[in-house]
Amino acid sequence: MPNSPLAPTIRRRRLGSTLRKLRNDVGLTLDDAAEAMGWKGPKLSKIETATQAIRPNDLAELLTVYKVSDPGIRAALEGLRKDANKKGWWQTYSGIVLPSYADYISLESDATQVCVWTPLLVPGLLQTAAYARETIAGITTTRSPEEVAALAEVRIARQSVLTRPGNPLELWAIIHEAALHQRFPARPHTMREQLRRLLDASEMPNVTIQIMPLGSTAHPGLEGGFGLARFSQPMPDLVHLENASGATYVEGEDAAPFVRAYERIRAAALSVEDSVVRITELEEGLRK
Template sequence: MPNARPVPTVRRRRLGEALRRYRHNAGLTLDTAAEAMGWLGPKLSRIENASAHIRPTEVAELLRVYEITDSEVVDALEGLAKDARKQGWWQTYSGIVAPAYADYISLESDADCVREFAPLLVPGLLQTAAYARETVAAHATTRTPDEVAALAEVRLARQSVLTRPERPLKVWAIIGEAVLHQRFAARPNTMRDQLRRLLDAAEMPNVTVQVMQLDVTPHPGGAGGFSLVGFPGPMPDVVLLENLIGAAYVEGVDEVQVFADAFERIIAAALSPDDSLALIAQMEERHRK
């Protein structure tokens, strides 16, 4: 497969947005801040707009201009600058994985937690190989069989974040009950094995699974599914919204908070984790009969 080296622009966007926010908080214009760095205004504008790279040492110097001395903030933003061009394992699939999806995988690799409301599909981090192949084939309608196989491989490879030695990713998945009733005519054991996978995953200390019942009262999740990606330290969260032709990100702090508040209400509307696992176990048992 082609191995191009696209810049993981989502890291640059997060860094640029953070630097812009701290500049505004410091009451500085682009020109004033750039002059303090010995730059022209357009250079700082390009950095904030994620169209130019900034070295980690320059990040630290710029934050001093903004009178930011919190070591946690400085270390986090220096780390983003350092990793802006870092290539991950997914880059070997660069001819297959769309840029927005590659961005998401890089977010996932940096993240501390993912909170996902999944009304239509088992979240990718909790899928079996067979379920991944079947659902990728169903949704990637313009892809060749080889590309479908590669995308399924990518989906499974992403799951390594759940068991990484340092900071295993915390996942809180709320799954629509309708998802658990899916049928795969050509491979009838697919759903049984997927239900077992959910039960096994929920035994991990960093994974929580809830089910949103079919007869639940209206809640914010009625507007559609989303993934809320959280990061350690001072970095703001990011929301992913997906559809058949790609993905979109919500990155503004106030806008992301809308989804965070909605997720809390979705948690309250869903079955408790214990009751959810009991329901999944009952359904898995029925598949065995």
């Protein structure tokens, strides 16, 4: 029986796209690079599209063909290859966490910086447990109370990337003010606690929070929210888009419009200092 096609993990897809970028950077076609390796073209194509794994010796030789001599870059790509099928802590929740969500958690764990624009919700990395439970329960149409509780646990566990030793994730979050006016009648203190959490997070050196005011000018974020994950060079940026049908990833040169859009969204939002003032005003308003 022939071997089944290899299911591409998000790490293997990132490795493949990075190798494609490096090949293009040195001006080699698929056939040119494959010939230099003594391969047939389809093998390299399968590696770049993440339907075939690459052996460590082959990766090292391919990077030499691509004139990659930086030991840090070579080590990073070997680490990506080695960890392609590595199971993360979220695998404990494999019956609850969908594959697309597991991919996103994997991205967060590997990224050096995540930039998010969230027009409707507080970003998951900044949510309180109560806010997570309330919003997950409100959004889902198929999850049981037990599954909602487990998903809230996952959301809180994700936040460990912000405090991991040595290289905490840098988070830049732009949140629409409308999201901060959400109320939860069954638990009225939820939003006040969430606003307090945002104020505490804003004091972390690796977290930047901006608020998009209700009276903002028009900006590219009107088309919807997205997340931009950035990694050590030469790995390309990756954009995460999500809706009711699942997640979509955009990478490489295709991510460039989102990078430009994020800069314009950031310019339209309140300054970091004014954002803290606005969050404080909203939190104080809920004390009355």
